[in-house]
Amino acid sequence: MKTNKERQKKILVATEFGEGIEHTLRVAIKFAVMHDAEVVLLHVNELPMPMAEFFSNEDLVKKRKELAVKRLNEIVDSHKDLGVKISWxxxxxxxxKNILIAAEELMVEMIVMGIMGKHGKEYAMLGSNVHKVIRKATCPVITVTEKVTNTDFGRIMLAVDPEFGIRELRSFLQQYHEKFNPVVELVCVAVKDNEEECETYLAHQKNSLVKQGIESVVTTVLRGFSVSNSLLDHIAVSDVDMIWMETHGRKGLANFFLGSITEDVLVNSPIPVLSLHPEREAPTHGKTYYHENLPI
Known part of the structure; x- marks a missing residue:
């Protein structure tokens, strides 16, 4: 049996076979190169109740599984020449729940999820799953909402808050910098007449990154009444390729506002969003069994 150190690193891609799978995979493959990792596609069959009228539960599960296996094999075959191993x-x-369990049992480096082309009830269902994964995952989660035309990700925007540090993001950025050497833009939104505090905080974080050897760092203070709108407006007029954010668990009313900011950015961002929940402890649970083509 392999030890943890000998395990192949993995990046988990949750897919519903929607129109965004190609773009979601492109993002995952970019980070697989960074981590020298394998990409693992995960499809979760969640049976809608209306279909039970036409199939027995056993027939329905079997049919959906057969279709999923066929589609997964097609995706793997069409990407086998990209230099990155892909399994399912x-x-x-x-x-x-299955995404979180798979991520823990495979000890993945990150989770990548696409939410392209989802509207109304379809988005409400998928959006709820994405939101829960982001809040509970113990690893970074990347969401892809629109077609990705450029996966160079040469300019990364880190949205920061003076109330919190960016220790986890800084560690992850160090790995990314060593592979791709991006320009890093530190962005802080001043919504409480705290522009001076934001500027001081950004200068401190920039100096820390430079000491780590990350020298291509710029800082930007945005002014506005809404954190999410300010970030999205800045994305629209800048040349950033991806936004990175830390999410911090809060309770009660504060949690509602934090959720609103996170969801606004995730849903409306034209570029991929990497979310990382710092200091999140891994969940514990019993063994879950999968139909799969790779060993856990």
Whole structure:
């Protein structure tokens, strides 16, 4: 049996086979190169109740599994010449629960999820799963909402808050810098007449990054009444390729506002968003069994 150190690093891509799978995979492959990792596609079969009228539960599960296996194999075959190993696995049940369990058991470096082309009830269902994964995942989560035309990701925007540090993002950025040497833009939104505090904080963080050897760092203070709108407006007029954010768990009313900011950015960002929840402890649970083409 392999030890943890000998395990192949993995990046988990949760897919519903929607129109965004190609773009989601492009992002995952970019980071697979960074981590020298394998990409693992995960499809979760969640049976909608209306279909039970036409199939027995057993027939329905079998049919959906067969279709999923066929589609997963097609995706793997069409990307086999990209220099990154791609495998797949299938689970049954609640998507967000299976995504979190698979991520823990495979000890993945990150989770990549696409939410392109989702509207109304379809988005409400998928959006809820994405939100739960981001809040509970112990690793970075990347969401892809629109077509990705450029995966160079040569300019990364780190949205920061003076109330919190960026220790986890800084560590992850160090790995990314060593592979791709991007320009890093530190952005702080001043919404409480705290522009001076933001400027001081950004200068401190910039100096820390430069000491780490990350020298291409610029800082920007945005002014506005809404954090999410300010960030999205800046993305629209800048040349950043990806936004990175730390999410911090809060309770009660503060949690509502934090959720609103996170969801606004995730849903409306034209570029991929990497979310990282610092100091999140890994969940514990019993073994879950998958239909898959790779060993855990």
């Amino acid at each position: 696995m299938i689970a049954e049940g609640k998507p967000y």
